[in-house]
Amino acid sequence: MKDGLLTERQMEVLRYRKQGLTQQQIADIISTSKANVCTIEKSAMENIRRAKETLEFLYTLDATHLCTIPSGTDLFNVPAIIFGEAEKINVKVKYDTISLINRLRESRAQACKARVVCEDIIVYITDQGELYFV
Amino acid sequence: MKDGLLTERQMEVLRYRKQGLTQQQIADIISTSKANVCTIEKSAMENIRRAKETLEFLYTLDATHLCTIPSGTDLFNVPAIIFGEAEKINVKVKYDTISLINRLRESRAQACKARVVCEDIIVYITDQGELYFV
DNA sequence: CCGGACTTAAACACTTTTCGTTAACTTTTA
DNA sequence: TAAAAGTTAACGAAAAGTGTTTAAGTCCGG
Numbered sequence: 001m002k003d004g005l006l007t008e009r010q011m012e013v014l015r016y017r018k019q020g021l022t023q024q025q026i027a028d029i030i031s032t033s034k035a036n037v038c039t040i041e042k043s044a045m046e047n048i049r050r051a052k053e054t055l056e057f058l059y060t061l062d063a064t065h066l067c068t069i070p071s072g073t074d075l076f077n078v079p080a081i082i083f084g085e086a087e088k089i090n091v092k093v094k095y096d097t098i099s100l101i102n103r104l105r106e107s108r109a110q111a112c113k114a115r116v117v118c119e120d121i122i123v124y125i126t127d128q129g130e131l132y133f134v
Numbered sequence: 135m136k137d138g139l140l141t142e143r144q145m146e147v148l149r150y151r152k153q154g155l156t157q158q159q160i161a162d163i164i165s166t167s168k169a170n171v172c173t174i175e176k177s178a179m180e181n182i183r184r185a186k187e188t189l190e191f192l193y194t195l196d197a198t199h200l201c202t203i204p205s206g207t208d209l210f211n212v213p214a215i216i217f218g219e220a221e222k223i224n225v226k227v228k229y230d231t232i233s234l235i236n237r238l239r240e241s242r243a244q245a246c247k248a249r250v251v252c253e254d255i256i257v258y259i260t261d262q263g264e265l266y267f268v
Numbered sequence: 269c270c271g272g273a274c275t276t277a278a279a280c281a282c283t284t285t286t287c288g289t290t291a292a293c294t295t296t297t298a
Numbered sequence: 299t300a301a302a303a304g305t306t307a308a309c310g311a312a313a314a315g316t317g318t319t320t321a322a323g324t325c326c327g328g
Contacts, residue, residue, distance in 0.1 A: 004187035018195050036288055048192055053138035054185035061152050
C-alpha cells in the first residue's frame with residue numbers, strides 16, 4: 001500500500017509554506033532553486049485538485065441526476081428550482097436557501113458571476129439530500 | 135487542466151459496476167479479459183484511496199497536534215482524553231462521546247480492536263473542533 | 269465437487285509525472 | 299522604483315503509473 005498522491009518533496013514544501021517560509025528560504029533549506037520549489041508546490045496543488053475531483057466523481061456515482069440549471073439563471077432562483085425538483089422525487093435537500101447558494105458558489109465558483117449563473121450546471125442529489133454540482 | 139485521478143477506463147468500469155454488472159459482462163462490453171477488468175477496478179479503488187489520503191494530509195496541515203492516544207488505551211476512555219486536551223487549548227470538539235468513537239473507528243479501523251486501541255493514534259484538531267486521526 | 273465470480277503475479281510496451289536546471293518574465297511589497 | 303517573491307517555458311533523465319496478456323490461483327453457492 002502506497003501513500004497519498006503527494007510525494008515526499010511536495011509534502012515537505014507544503015509544510016514549510018504553511019509555516020510561512022518563502023520559496024527562496026525553502027530552496028535554501030532543501031538545496032535547490034526557488035524555481036524548482038515553485039514547480040514542486042504547483043504540482044502539489046494540482047495533485048490536491050485532482051484528489052478533490054476524484055472524490056467528486058465518486059459522489060456523482062452514488063447520486064442521481066436531479067436537474068440542469070441553464071446558463072443565465074439568476075443565482076437567487078436556483079434554490080427554488082432545486083427544492084422543487086427534489087420534492088418531485090421525494091428527497092429532502094439538506095441545505096436551506098442561503099447555504100445552498102454558498103455550497104454552489106464554493107463548488108462551482110467560476111460558473112457564478114455576480115448574481116448570475118454563467119454556465120450550465122448539472123445537479124446531482126443523493127438519497128440523503130446531499131447536492132453535487134458539475 | 136486535467137481531470138481527476140481516474141482514467142477513462144477506470145471510470146467506465148466503476149460505472150458499469152455501479153449498475154451491478156459482473157466483471158465478465160464488463161469485459162465483454164469493453165472487449166478485454168475479466169482479469170484486466172479486475173486490475174482496472176482495483177487500480178481505480180487504489181486511486182480513490184489515495185485521493186482520500188491526500189485530502190487527509192491537507193487537513194492535518196490546517197490542524198494542530200492535540201495529543202497522542204497510546205496503544206492499549208480503552209476505546210471508551212478516548213473521548214474524555216480528547217475533550218480534556220481540547221479544553222486546555224480552548225477549543226470545542228464538534229463531536230459527542232459516541233460520534234467521536236464512531237469517527238475514530240471509521241478513520242482508523244485497523245487501529246481499533248474490540249474495545250482497545252492497538253496502535254498509537256496521533257490526534258489533530260482544527261480551530262473549528264474538527265478532529266483528524268493519524 | 270463443479271462452475272462462476274473474482275483475485276493475483278509477472279512481464280511487456282507505453283505514457284505520464286517528477287525533479288531538476290537555466291533563464292526570462294510578472295507581481296507584490298517596502 | 300528597486301528588491302524580493304513568485305511564475306513560466308523548454309528541456310532531460312529517472313521514476314512511477316497504465317493497460318494488457320497469460321496463467322495460476324481463491325472463494326462460494328448449488
